[in-house]
Amino acid sequence: MEIREAGPLAGGMLRFGIPAYRLPREVLDGEVARLVEAGVTLTLNHKVEDVLRERDEGGFDAVFMAIGAHLAKRVDIPAREAGRILDAVSFLEQASLCVEQGLPPPKLGRRVAIYGGGNTAMDAARTARRLGAEEAMIIYRRDRDHMPAHAFEADEAEEEGIKINWLRSIRHMDESRIEVEEMTLDGDGRPVPTGRIETLEADSLILALGQEVDLTVLETIPGVRVNQEGVVQVGENLMTDVPGLFAGGDMVPSQRTVTIATGHGKKAARHMDAWLRGEHYQKPPSHPLIGHEGLHLWFQTRAPASDQPVMAAAARQDFREIVGGLSEGEARYEASRCYSCGNCFECDGCYGSCPEQAIEKLGAGLGYRVDPARCTGCSACHDQCPCNAIEMEEAR
Numbered sequence: 420m421e422i423r424e425a426g427p428l429a430g431g432m433l434r435f436g437i438p439a440y441r442l443p444r445e446v447l448d449g450e451v452a453r454l455v456e457a458g459v460t461l462t463l464n465h466k467v468e469d470v471l472r473e474r475d476e477g478g479f480d481a482v483f484m485a486i487g488a489h490l491a492k493r494v495d496i497p498a499r500e501a502g503r504i505l506d507a508v509s510f511l512e513q514a515s516l517c518v519e520q521g522l523p524p525p526k527l528g529r530r531v532a533i534y535g536g537g538n539t540a541m542d543a544a545r546t547a548r549r550l551g552a553e554e555a556m557i558i559y560r561r562d563r564d565h566m567p568a569h570a571f572e573a574d575e576a577e578e579e580g581i582k583i584n585w586l587r588s589i590r591h592m593d594e595s596r597i598e599v600e601e602m603t604l605d606g607d608g609r610p611v612p613t614g615r616i617e618t619l620e621a622d623s624l625i626l627a628l629g630q631e632v633d634l635t636v637l638e639t640i641p642g643v644r645v646n647q648e649g650v651v652q653v654g655e656n657l658m659t660d661v662p663g664l665f666a667g668g669d670m671v672p673s674q675r676t677v678t679i680a681t682g683h684g685k686k687a688a689r690h691m692d693a694w695l696r697g698e699h700y701q702k703p704p705s706h707p708l709i710g711h712e713g714l715h716l717w718f719q720t721r722a723p724a725s726d727q728p729v730m731a732a733a734a735r736q737d738f739r740e741i742v743g744g745l746s747e748g749e750a751r752y753e754a755s756r757c758y759s760c761g762n763c764f765e766c767d768g769c770y771g772s773c774p775e776q777a778i779e780k781l782g783a784g785l786g787y788r789v790d791p792a793r794c795t796g797c798s799a800c801h802d803q804c805p806c807n808a809i810e811m812e813e814a815r
C-alpha cells in the first residue's frame with residue numbers, strides 16, 4: 420500500500436491549510452508516523468499526473484484518489500498599480516512552510532486585507548497577524564448572520580484584534596488603498612449594492628473566496644463523471660464510474676471537514692477490500708438506539724466537564740496551540756461519564772443478578788454467554804442492565 424503525495428510533507432490541508440495554532444504539528448506528525456509504522460509506504464514530492472498509467476505500472480489493484488480542493492477561486496478586481504494580491508491557500512501554505520521549515524515568510528506589508536467570510540478568511544487573517552502584520556482586516560459582502568465561518572472562529576479572530584468589515588464588496592484596489600462598496604441584504608440574504616463607496620487602507624489583499632478541485636488529473640481518466648459543482652461523482656461505495664478507482668474527501672460531494680475526509684478513507688478502504696474479493700461491503704447493523712428512558716441506572720458517575728486550557732488573546736502572538744487538548748487523565752475522566760447506552764461495558768450486573776446461574780463470563784473483553792437450557796426468561800438480567808444492552812425476545 421502506497422500513498423503518492425505531491426507535496427514535500429504529508430497532511431494535505433491539515434498541514435498547509437489549518438494553522439498550527441489550531442492543529443499542533445507534533446500531533447499531525449504523530450498521526451503520519453503511525454501510518455508509516457503500520458506499513459504504509461509514503462512517497463513524497465510525487466505529483467500523480469496520469470492515475471491509470473501509475474496504477475498499471477505500479478501493479479496496483481485498486482486506487483483511492485483524495486487530491487482535495489486546492490485551486491483558489493478568484494474574482495476580477497480592477498487594479499491600477501495594484502498592491503500585492505495573493506490567494507489564501509497559497510498564503511497559508513507559504514506561512515506553514517515558513518513556520519515549519521524556516522522558509523521566508525510571504526511578503527504582506529504592514530496592513531493586510533482578507534476578502535471572504537469563511538473559516539479560511541479567519542485563518543488567513545490570524546496567520547497574517549502572527550507573521551507580523553500590524554493590521555489585518557477582513558472584508559466580507561454579507562453580515563455575521565450570513566457568514567460561512569463558524570461563529571467561534573470569527574469571535575476568536577476579533578479577540579485577536581482582527582477587524583471585520585461586514586457588508587462590503589471590493590470595487591477597486593491600488594497600491595495602498597482598497598475601494599469598497601457598502602452592501603445591504605435582500606430578503607433572501609443576498610448582497611445588494613448601495614452605491615455608497617468607502618476607502619480602506621491596505622498594502623496587500625488575500626483572496627479567501629473558496630477552493631475548487633483541480634480537475635486536470637482527471638483528463639487522463641475517461642469515464643470519470645464530474646458534477647455541476649465541479650466535484651467527482653462517486654457511488655455509495657465511493658467508487659467512481661471507473662471500476663477499481665475510488666475517490667473521497669474534498670474532491671467528492673462532501674462537507675469538506677477533516678472528520679468527513681478521514682471517514683471517507685476508512686469507508687473506501689472497506690469497500691475496496693470487498694471489491695477486490697468480488698464482494699460488496701455491507702455495514703453491520705447498528706445497535707438499536709437507547710434513549711435515557713431505556714437506561715436502568717443503579718449507579719451514578721460524577722464527572723463535571725473538564726475545561727480545556729485557552730490561551731489569553733493577548734498572548735496569541737505565535738503559532739502555539741490556543742485551545743489545548745485534554746491530558747490522558749482528563750480524557751479518561753471525561754469517558755467515565757459515559758453511560759454506554761446500548762453497549763455492554765462488562766459491569767457483571769447481569770451475571771450477579773441471574774437466579775439460575777445461566778450466564779457464563781467469557782473473560783475480559785469477550786462478554787458473556789447465556790445458557791438457554793438454564794435461562795427461564797425471568798428478565799432479571801434485562802431489568803437491571805444499566806445501559807439496556809440486553810434484549811428479551813419471545814421464545815420461538
Ligand SMILES: Cc1cc2nc3c(=O)[nH]c(=O)nc-3n(C[C@H](O)[C@H](O)[C@H](O)COP(=O)(O)OP(=O)(O)OC[C@H]3O[C@@H](n4cnc5c(N)ncnc54)[C@H](O)[C@@H]3O)c2cc1C
Binds near residue numbers: 436485487489675676
Ligand atoms: C484554511 C483551512 C482551514 C480548515 N480548517 C478546518 C477545520 O478546522 N476543521 C475541519 O474539519 N476542516 C477544516 N478544513 C477542511 C479540511 O482541511 C479538509 O476538508 C480536509 O483536509 C480534506 O482532506 P482531503 O484528504 O480530501 O484533501 P487535502 O487535505 O486537501 O489533501 C489532498 C492531498 O493531495 C495532494 N495532491 C493533490 N494533487 C495531487 C496529485 N496530482 N498527486 C499527488 N498528490 C496530490 C495534496 O498535496 C494534498 O496533500 C480547513 C481547510 C482550510 C483550507
Ligand code: SF4
Binds near residue numbers: 767
Ligand atoms: S449486559 Fe448489562 S448488566 Fe450485563 S455486564 Fe453488560 S452492561 Fe452489565
Ligand code: SF4
Binds near residue numbers: 777
Ligand atoms: S432472563 Fe433470567 S434466567 Fe435468563 S439469563 Fe436473564 S436473569 Fe438469568
